[in-house]
Amino acid sequence: MNSDLYNIGQAAKTSGISAKMIRHYEEVGLLPVASRTFSGYRTYNHQDVHMLRFIRHSRDLGFSIKQIADLLSLWRDINRPSSKVKQLATEHIEMLNQKIQELNAMKSELTRLVSCCHGDERPDCPILDELAQDK
């Protein structure tokens, strides 16, 4: 009858978040405790699924659970200043930049080493030499 009620599997399929993770998010407080059917199955309505999609999109952008919780409360607050959202996003971009920089540093160093290595059957290897250095 209630065509706008989903069980966890349908909510998972519709939102793109696995049932495992939906339960997990509820447990850690990212999601409100779901209502249940008489027999104990979690139920979700359109709004809930909408929230799940919001979470998935945030996750796809690399936000942490804590940050997503903040985003959700800003989303719910119709009087939020957009500056808060922008600041949160900007901080996350900074985090991403840091990580990217770290990975790029690893990559360029490693690329340098790889380009020095013959890569044949002989045992001489500047990669191992550098790793073994005392510096």
Next chain:
Amino acid sequence: MNSDLYNIGQAAKTSGISAKMIRHYEEVGLLPVASRTFSGYRTYNHQDVHMLRFIRHSRDLGFSIKQIADLLSLWRDINRPSSKVKQLATEHIEMLNQKIQELNAMKSELTRLVSCCHGDERPDCPILDELAQDK
């Protein structure tokens, strides 16, 4: 008397790997089981510390414990073909590239959203709008 014997704290300081992690690496088999003093303290010699430094350098380049184990056994094998080391490193560069690409995708998408957001006291926020989209 044995000036070439370190306890775990000295090995940690000299190698740049925390005592916690040295114990952990031993437990998971990355390091051989350390010898002990009569009273139970772990002892390390120059070679051990050398190996610890090798591990730290590998870790700094982002290699996983599994990969470091492989690197160590190649290091110890005087008959290794350098091609194996090069291949391992090349695969890791590919991993790094993947991650960098993912992070860059997040970053550019997020940067786009941030540039659309006024960031003032008004509640309208294209960042939240996009996160809430049904797509």
Next chain:
DNA sequence: GCTTGACCTTCCAATGGTGGGAATCTTTAT
């Protein structure tokens, strides 16, 4: 000899985000 402080030991737990699986119950379809 005794205290103090720095160091070591083991054990247990937490982080974050996700996945796997077991045992058991409910729903749905044949």
Next chain:
DNA sequence: ATAAAGATTCCCACCATTGGAAGGTCAAGC
């Protein structure tokens, strides 16, 4: 009525690292 699919809770695992508690050991100074 029965079988399959899907739900429930529970525990465990990954990866690398950190923290803390409770207790033993070592070296210095008094």
